[in-house]
Amino acid sequence: MKFNVIYIEEKIKDYPNTKEILARINYKKIIYCENYNQVFNPKNQNFRIQKAEPSIILAKKEQNFLLNAPEKFTIGYSKNFYFSHMLNCVYDCKYCFLQGMFNSAHYVIFVNYLDFFNAIKSQVSRSKKTICFFSGYDCDSLALEKITNFLSFFLIKFQKIKNGILEVRTKSTKIDIFKQIKPMNNIVIAFSLNPKHIVKKFEDKTPSLTQRIKAIVELQKLGWNIGLRFDPLIIDNSNNFIIYDFFKFIFDKIETRRIHSVTLGKFRMPKQFFEKFSSLRPNEYFFINKENEKFKNIGIYENQLRKFIDKKKIFRN
Amino acid sequence: MIHFIVATIKEARPLIDFYKLKKNNNSCEFQIFQNNNISLTVSKIGKVSSALSVSHTFFELGKKKNQIWINFGLAGIKNMDIGKLFLVNKIIDFDSSKLFFPHIISNFKLDHKSCVTYSKPNEELNNLLSDMESSGFFESSSKFSSKELIHSLKIISDNESNKIDFNNDEQIYKLIEKELKNIDQFKNEVVKIWEEYYEENQKLEKIIKSLTEKLKPTFYQKHELSKLIKLYYSKYQKFDHNILDYSKDAKYNIKLILEKISL
Incomplete structure (x- = not known):
């Protein structure tokens, strides 16, 4: 990937990880800032224009390394946190909430990975219960791995976390990192999936459904735990038969026994994000409005899923 | 519409001639020249004047949001040749230490540099562009337009060993005239963005x-x-x-x- 401009916070310009990341990027110019917010947060920015040619911003996360996951959000554990070593995503899904949440489409990479890990270590040390940590909510955890090396650093560290589960949420099929290390029981590689025609129509720049299934099969053979995320499941013009066929297409190819969890959820976006989203993508706003109407009965799809996998592994969000 | 904000009439004249702009006689507080697509406002020197002229232009010319705003003018720098044109990629307000970051894309073929905006003429040039308008211009136009449409262009007028004669209108005209094609090309790239998104x-x-x-x-x-x-x-x-x-x-x-x- 080529980048025209890389923004770097002055205070981290000499961090080893900053230098390592820079060495992996093809860029033309570095511009220094005091705080990434100066570039990322001003209101008068156009997400769509920036998405056409985003820059990278290297920054230091100062606080709030872990955030409480929404109450109902779980894959079977009672305590759940999420964190983001990166803001924004290389993909361009038309329904993505990030475009409603952020003013800028630049990729922010927080280079102080160890601070995230220390926050997790501290959290698990205070708990007797297993805690689940979700990575990849404000980004795709895997898609920029070649630049960030975040998982290379993090997975090895996470081996020591005995009462913690790490979910790595992704649409990426760049699974090299998982081929380089031994499978770990406390890692769930969770793939976001939608029917083929939805991927084509709404998930710009992402790997196809078939490529994702291929990656899942390969990871399962290596021994990794897999999560399936139909969340959001986008229905579009699909009838119930199409969704059933979509589930069948997946479960015919993968090993159900080695599926850690399946989540099912409809499209949702906080109201203030939705307002912004409607002006950035009026076409999709129109579609999403209709989509939510159709999704009144999510139970139908859950019943379909139960034909393929144990209901205890299915979680509705 | 494309709005040029230029501090002095000497700096503005080559652009007025190039784009065949006519004086707008309705505007009293600031001189505005325009044709159907382009306006040019002579702001007078200083960041406050520049900010005021942006606001005046916005209200005078129809209060249209998300138009293109380009600040153009002369600037000093220690180590660059006189006459070289730069796109500003970072603006530092010397007094307040506020920073602004225009959106730079690869289609902009101009070299780019950071610019420090001073309240008084900066006699001790350094490796950054020195001007007296950019921060006021950028902060003010940010109220009316998206960041991707707001830019500053600077031509070097003085360096550590030389400076142009600021009283010599012809010398200023010729210095700017050489870069008019590049300025126009840059403007066209921003117009493409505007056409696609606005x-x-x-x-x-x-x-x-x-x-x-x-x-x-x-x-x-x-x-x-x-x-x-x-x-x-x-x-x-x-x-x-x-x-x-x-x-x-x-x-x-x-x-x-x-x-x-x-x-």
Whole structure:
């Protein structure tokens, strides 16, 4: 990937990880800032224009390394946190909430990975219960791995976390990192999936459904735990038969026994994000409005899923 | 529309001639020159003047949001040749230490540099551009437009060993004249962005304005109408006025649009 401009916070310009990341990027110019917010947060920015040619911003996360996951959000554990070593995503899904949440489409990479890990270590040390940590909510955890090396650093560290589960949420099929290390029981590689025609129509720049299934099969053979995320499941013009066929297409190819969890959820976006989203993508706003109407009965799809996998592994969000 | 903000008439003259701009006699506080697509406002020197001139231009020329704003002028730098044109990629306000970051894309072929805006002429040049307008210009135009459409262009007028004669109009004219093609090319690249992301929006704003004048909606209805017309437009790629009944009120017509877009 080529980048025209890389923004770097002055205070981290000499961090080893900053230098390592820079060495992996093809860029033309570095511009220094005091705080990434100066570039990322001003209101008068156009997400769509920036998405056409985003820059990278290297920054230091100062606080709030872990955030409480929404109450109902779980894959079977009672305590759940999420964190983001990166803001924004290389993909361009038309329904993505990030475009409603952020003013800028630049990729922010927080280079102080160890601070995230220390926050997790501290959290698990205070708990007797297993805690689940979700990575990849404000980004795709895997898609920029070649630049960030975040998982290379993090997975090895996470081996020591005995009462913690790490979910790595992704649409990426760049699974090299998982081929380089031994499978770990406390890692769930969770793939976001939608029917083929939805991927084509709404998930710009992402790997196809078939490529994702291929990656899942390969990871399962290596021994990794897999999560399936139909969340959001986008229905579009699909009838119930199409969704059933979509589930069948997946479960015919993968090993159900080695599926850690399946989540099912409809499209949702906080109201203030939705307002912004409607002006950035009026076409999709129109579609999403209709989509939510159709999704009144999510139970139908859950019943379909139960034909393929144990209901205890299915979680509705 | 493209709005140029230039501190002095000496710096403005080559652009006025190049774009064949005519003086707008309605504007008293600031001199404005314009044609159908381009305006140029002579702001006078200083960041406050520059900020005020942006605001004045915005209100004088139709209060249209998300237009292109380009600050152009001369600047000093220690180690660069006189006459070289730069695009500003970072603006540092010397007094307040505020930073601004224009959006730079690879299609902009100009070399770019950071610029420090001073309140007084900076006699001790360094490796960054020195000017007296950029921060005021950028902060003010940010109120009226998206960051991607706001830029500063600077031509080097003085370095550590030389400086032009600021009283010599002809010398300034020739210095700027050499770079007019590059300035114009840059402007065209920004126009391309505007056309791709804002042109259609402007058409829609016109439709919404004409409808609100005819239907006299309440504040809330105006908001609804605006949203629904955008949706209608995105579905049909045009707006057909025949779907409305102008003899009825806004509430009735909102229902009509809703039916048409089947929400």
